[in-house]
Amino acid sequence: MSAPATHGTVVHTSAPAAHHYTTLGIDNRKVAIWAFIGSECMLFVSLISTYLIYKGRSVVGPFPHESWTDPSTGHVLKPILNIPVTSASTFVLLMSSLFMVLALAAVQNKEKPKRTRGERILGNSRLWLWMTAIAGSTFLGFQAFEFTSFVHEGLTIRTNLFGSSFFTLTGFHGAHVTAGVLWLVTLLAIDYRRGLGSRDSLLVDIAALYWHFVDVIWIVIFTLVYLIK
Amino acid sequence: MATTAISTPAYGGEYSGEQSGLWSWLSTVDHKRIGILYLYTALFFFMFGGVEAIIMRAQLGAPNQHLVSAEFYNQLFTMHGTTMIFLAIMPLSAAFFNFLIPLQIGARDVAFPRLNAFSYWVYLFGGIFITVPILFAVAPNGGWFGYAPLTTKPYSPGINIDFWVIGLQILGVSSLAAAFNFLTTIINLRAPGMTLMRMPMFTWMAFVVQILLVLAFPVITIALVFLLFDRFFGTNFYNTVSAGADPLLWQHLFWIFGHPEVYILVLPAFGLVSEVLPTYSKKPLFGYPVMVYSGILIAALGFGVWAHHMFAVGMGPIADTFFGLTTMLIAIPTGVKIFNWIATMAQGAIRYTTSMLFGIGLVGLFTIGGISGIMHASPPADLQQTDTYFIVAHFHYVLFGGSIMGIFAGIYHYFPKITGRLLDERLGKIHFWLTFIAMNLTFFPMHFSGMLGMPRRIYTYDSGQGWDLFNAMSSAGAMIFPIAMLIFIYNFFKSRKSGEIAGSNPWGAGTLEWSIPSPPPDYNFARIPTVTSRYPLWEGKEVDHESARINSQEGKTAAELGIVMPYNTIKPLFVALGLIIMFCGLMTSPFLIALGAGLMVFSLYSWLLSPLEPEHH
């Protein structure tokens, strides 16, 4: 039994030498990233459950979907969630997953000859890694905008149960996106330094798995927090 | 002593070549040496936690005593629980995971050697972080379960709880990193022919434990993040004062982690005795597949029983019924394990070695903990038992009678593999009997003091309550433990230096780790073995014996054999250091946070961008 040679030695990274025997024939890091994603699922399950448990139990406003009148001042605070804006940022994040798929494909097919202009564009790993990173950063920009506007409207992490659970949940997700963007930038740095080739596809593959996971989690958050009243 | 050792090593526990000196230990990525580091550190914390317990027992030896203040007593019981769970039993198990998993599955190392070093250093620093405060009487004082809102700022304004919240976060990082590592190792680094159903039972239980860790630790992480945010940033997760928070949120999150944690503590010990009992009975483990499935079932059910810690909170009859019944169900796979162990010994040729005595001790004592466990699986009955000394008795039969007995069985069994020398059996047996007597004298009377109405976590009690005798007995028993431990420590260091040379397989055991020299060379297996059976050395085919013959030879270095070994590196230690500095900064200054984060990120990149091992030609 020998490991299929789908991955080669990567200079300047910690990839194990190709001769290392593995039971499943896949790289250890691929197994580990799945275990990591399993663990992350429980992390977000805990965060999302807490948000749902505390939904509708805040003593004071603002609230996500309902308006609230401050009994002491008579101020009316409108529902705070801005669904059209967040839908846009969700779309951007979804698109980033598509770019990530293209980036992985580009790295895997690096050595294949490119004949048409379309093939050359599709085969440009830097382009798609950039696009993914930019889409991720755009999502983070939207989140920064959302957070600041909430603070202006009177909702901070200390305001009420909704504020605490909302900011913590979406903030944790945002931190995951940030880590993903840094990961992508690191891959880009490697690409610029020595070029990513098909032998590096595992490096991009595990980054992509992580990125898609973070994306899927956002779909769940978007549905449960924003769409369901 | 029966021995199938092929040759006898000339060295007792020294690692040859460049592998010595302080620097080699700081920069090691060898799973065996990391295992040894875990073993020493965890034994230290085990004794530290023991001293805490002895002070508590001294205080409770008679009514209305004032050896320590109420406040310090609360710190003692909080830290006793925290220390024993997170700094002693889990890392003792981790010591065996580290040392044994690669050897049992025929691997050269774990999947991520540097991550493994990182796990250890984070554990060490985290352990120091959470332990040092008690020396200054500012230790965590909210109980190991840290119930909100008592642990929130309005009710615990001091820094005590901060140490606990941050310390547990740090230790969680270590446990999770180790879990990913071992999980990958067991899934992906098994030698050819080492199918899942041929894995030694210890590795199987370790496998189940890693899955539990991976799924349970994120939940406590989030629960602690909420508490951390509440305490440091003024969020409202447990703010019952002005935000209308529900204190049961903490309890649910904590016990969703906390109950699987019990199995995280006890399954490794189950795995160890499942190696020990067959070896000294000269018989394969009885009902291996059922032992595997029952382990999996215990773990799976373990995620559906958490609220049995909360029968007194008034969850309503439906929830009580559900959690009561699922808890009872766990008794079935647990019972099967007990019966299968007894059946393993039946018709065998039992040798009363120290390891075997501890193993038998586990079967006998854990049974008591199991039976008392069923008694509070019944929610109405639990209403009289919960938060009394009956519970203290129960979980000490589970965690001392189960985990610690199993771990000592493992230490006596594997000491020769780790050091190349045997522990003294005569001292070992004294250690066993003293421990056995102390254990029962301390914890059995607690069943009575509990049923006679004595609450837990009280620093003092009045006279005339009918508890004096049982408390005096418990306290007397507790004073025997240090004698037993001193004998063990003496034996440990004496045997380490001058114990009888062990040879590769002093006990005539059947699994792969006994086919290589003791202590094993840094590369473990000169040739990755091919496995055809659960006990390759007992019932293996020619190819097993062939592997064993090659691997039992010694004296060759990795270079001579053409084996590529990973570089030693200090970087994981620095990443761990950065992490700790960052967390310390949370309690002191933002400058430290930045410094720690900077050190961490820099070392991490440096680690990730440097190769693990020399390039293979």
Next chain:
Amino acid sequence: MKGTDRLWRLASYAFFAAFAIAAVSCNEAHPNTTLVPHSDFGREIDFLWDRLLLLGTIVFVLVEGALIFVVIKYRRRENQPTPPQTHGSTKLEITWTLIPAVILVFIAVPTVRTIFITQAQAAPGSLNIDVTGHQWWWEFRYPEYGVTTANEIYLPAGRTVNFRLRSADVIHSFWTPQLGGKRDVITNRTNYIWYTPDSSTASSVWNGFCVEFCGSSHANMRFRVFTVTPEQFASWLAGQKMPAHFGAVGPTPPAAASFASTSGGVAPGYIFPREKIPDYAVPHAPIPSGLNFTTGLTGSAARGKQVFSSSACIGCHSIAGNPAAMGITGPNLTHVGSRSTLAAGRYPNAAAYMALWIKNARAMKPDVIMPTLGLDEYDPVLKAKVTAATGGLTDQQIADIVAYLTALK
């Protein structure tokens, strides 16, 4: 052989030790035992416990017996050949999967039945008591009667009592071992537990405890339950309903002394006679060292009322009938003289203890919220000595307050 001998010797030692312990422990009284129930709730649990203990003992004897038998019988003998290498037996394993399952059915069925019985709503007409857990004392209110007391409850034997449990701060847990199970007292929640003390329990005292860790003085959060006859209960309630017996504004009640002697009568003011309180319900905690009180001082209740009404006391304590005392943080003191203990069951309610308690509560009970009041006493929380400027009281003033409070029967 040698190993066997040793085991037998050990077993017999263990047996005699167990016997000796049983004999000694029978001589010790067990006032808080959960094994002798005195209420319907207690009996429901006890029925389950008896079954659990019986089945548990059978399993224990069988399993440990099998273990010891196997370990002794199958020890290695000289020149023994390799034992049979059995790998398992499906039949056996199915057997010992099914047997525990059957045993569990015998536990599960009565368990579920008991869950639903004990968690049903209390019968209509039950006596309601609102319990509020505080760090570290208990507040008890009888909402139908407008009575508020602290750290002790009177219950009419034979009548169902429904406790409504709330917390003022952290989580506590309410437990009287001899009368029923526990129920946690949880912040921002209301919990319930009800039981009916047996009619035979009239004129009994039970100890109660906080059993959820609630901070420093968790161990000092005890209470007493007096189960009395319905007539005595009515008399006690009538007495407690009245404003303070000393210098109250409003109808003047009869002299305090006459109440204690009218036990059993219908006249208001029944108090469980002190001399009949069993030893286990009388606190024995020694007075912490370093606390002194001037001997031979005679307090004046009238002066005491004045001092009380113009000092820090009124910030936390209420006394019905004393309009100055409206605080709600601390226990209601309207009838403090009628209570049997101080500091939530830590000390007997006697003048000597009360004087020291007022002088330096924080030394008497760790981390208690009540401030140190005695002049020149060291306050461990403020880390300073109490001065006249910070409201320090002289021993004479304290003696006066004690005279006032003890008169509030």
